[in-house]
Amino acid sequence: MLATVVVSVFRSFYQDGPLEPGAPTGQGSKAVVQVLEDLGVDVQVQRHTADAAQSLREGRTVLVTDPTVLQGEQLDALVAAHEAEGSGRLVLVQPDFVTLSYFSSRLTPGATLDEATTLEASPGCGDLAHGARALAVPGEEGLHGRSVLYRPVEGADGCFTVDGGSLVAEDDGLLVLGSADLLTNDGVGAADNSALVLNALGGGGELAWYVPSATDPMGTAPQSIVTYLPDWAAPLGLWLMLVAGIALLALGRRFGPVVLEPLPVTVRPQEIALGRARLLQRAGDRDAAATALRSAAATRLADALGLRHERSLDGLVAALAEHVDHSPEQLRALLGPTPVTSDQDLVRLAHDLDRLEKEIDR
């Protein structure tokens, strides 16, 4: 577990990706950068086009690891910097036709290498071979797919040529490498790849390693959907909004005034009784509740028997005893002030009183 933590911590120190200067993985380029720094080359890693163009103007060698993802605006900036007075060398790794056409009209991508190949330096290469005699590139399994051979015309130079296409080509300060695998940790060791790379990049003493990134403010200019719409879309949209506005206006028309009506006030009259019931229940005042039920029942019983209300409990019990099955003691317990100890007793008392009244009614 400690090892996992350590590995994860150490892994988080570099950013992995194709030709990432800090990545020790197979697709990274830590080996090249490390060796260049050991040789005394000042390597700066850059991720924004503006920085790369600035470095180019200042005379640094600039390596663009993936020029195909750059957009027109970014390419224009790099072209402008490249054509400026005293600019440094620009190295493009495997550019496609469109990208390359921005920089040079004398270089065009041609054939590709399907098989892993070792290319010998042609005799007339001169400095363009950068001291390498042979370059080894993989075939279809390359980092950016198959390696590309470029056709130099009208004064542009090419080296490591097969069938008129060159793996390395140069045109007026622009160096084009036909394979990204020349720079990777896996590929730099093969054949004389290291010689070519170190000499080509370390020649100026100062190198800007430009990795195009998605967060580049120049590159994120969104290709919005608006540009794909036909030109009548905007007037049409405006007209539809106008129509929607008219429709809302027409449907929202109020036909005459809103009629207000004061309604008579009404009150729920039993609120007081309900509130008192809730108070009794919350206070648990069973005796008060029992007293109310008993006195009401006693009043009704006395009415039924034709007694005067003012007469005492004894009179009522005596009169009742003749008509019902209960004994006088039971009646006295039912109607008298016997304490009620539990909620069940209270409910039972209510039912017993009901039953007694029904018995008298019969």
Add this chain to the structure above:
Amino acid sequence: MRISLTPRAALVALLALPVIVLWPLWWVLLILVALWALVVLADALLAVDPRRIRVRRESPTQVRLGSTVSGRLLLTNPGSRSASLEVRDAWNPTAGLASQRSAVQVPAHERRAIGQEFTPTRRGRHRSRAVLVASRGRLGLARRTARADAPGEMLALHPFGSRRHLPSRVQRLREIEGLAAIHQRGQGTEFDSLRDFVDGDDVRSIDWRATARRRSVVVRTWRPERDRHVLIVVDTSRTSAGRLGDSTRLDAAFDAALLLTALAGQAGDRVDLLCVDRIPHVSVLGSTRTTVLHDMVTATAAVDPALVETDWELAASTIAARARRGSLVVLLTPVEAAAVHSGLLPVAARLAKDHPLVLASVADPALEELAAGRGELEAVYRAAAAEQARAERSGVAHALERVGAHVVDAPPDRAPQALADAYLALKAAGRL
């Protein structure tokens, strides 16, 4: 007058879409807007002027609550073009107008009627706030709206549901008066006639002098007094706003007052009515016997409860000014501890000295339902609270009876009959 658009104006604007697709230019858009506005404006201006439409109303002025009446709105088009009109008659919602809006086509120089059905749901005065006439253009893209001058007012009268109890009470009144087939001798102070003794007559009513002149035993008959004065005082304060079942306590009180009025009219008594709370506000005084019921129904139609306490001292002075000594005073007010403590008891005592006093109260049937509740503990507590409330009410009623008032306390469906019976009992006992 207002010009407004119809939904069709928006639909017509959609016709411009192909033009915009073909020529997506800004000035084309502006031209289309102008064209659309021109068409709509022209349609509005070519519509018949709604101010020239003559509106006349034929609607009932009175309706008994709960029944349906129909009225008409007559629209006359004096112009030479056919008018396509939308009309809104803005009655208040409880007037129960089936549909406030209607569309009607009125040809040139003709008149059309819009039928209206009213089923009011609230007692009182209902009013049409406005009559609006909108005239649509020939294309139906715009309309011009104007207010028409056709005021409408309707009085929803008390339903007087207790009037079905009137025949039986009148019958009983006739028996008391001795006019019915059953010769029951009524007591009273007004000498009526002499007749032969029949079994069951009170021996005290034998006229011995007349008997001495004839062979048979002769009794005097008396008939209850006519032309007595009854003053009904209805309390319209806070306590009358209580909702009992479907209607308020005040509605039940008016129901009782109307039944008593109808009965007293049959008995030949004069009836006056006062409504009191902080001020005596509505009164029906000095109506003739034939018109008093109608006057009373009309006058009480628009009376609603007010959330104030009754000023009983003021009520007492008003009663004293209106009622002669000996006339029957009927107070329609709930018998409640709070109301009694607010000064009813001393006033009742004073009134009972000079007048036979009946205190009619409308009881809350919900209280009886609560008192009958059993089962859950909560229901039993509620029953206990309801019994306490009823005990308080009966205590108050006893206190009022002790000072000399006759207390009638009944739920709303029985209160009118109970009051009428109390009146008949007073008549039969010769107390009136």
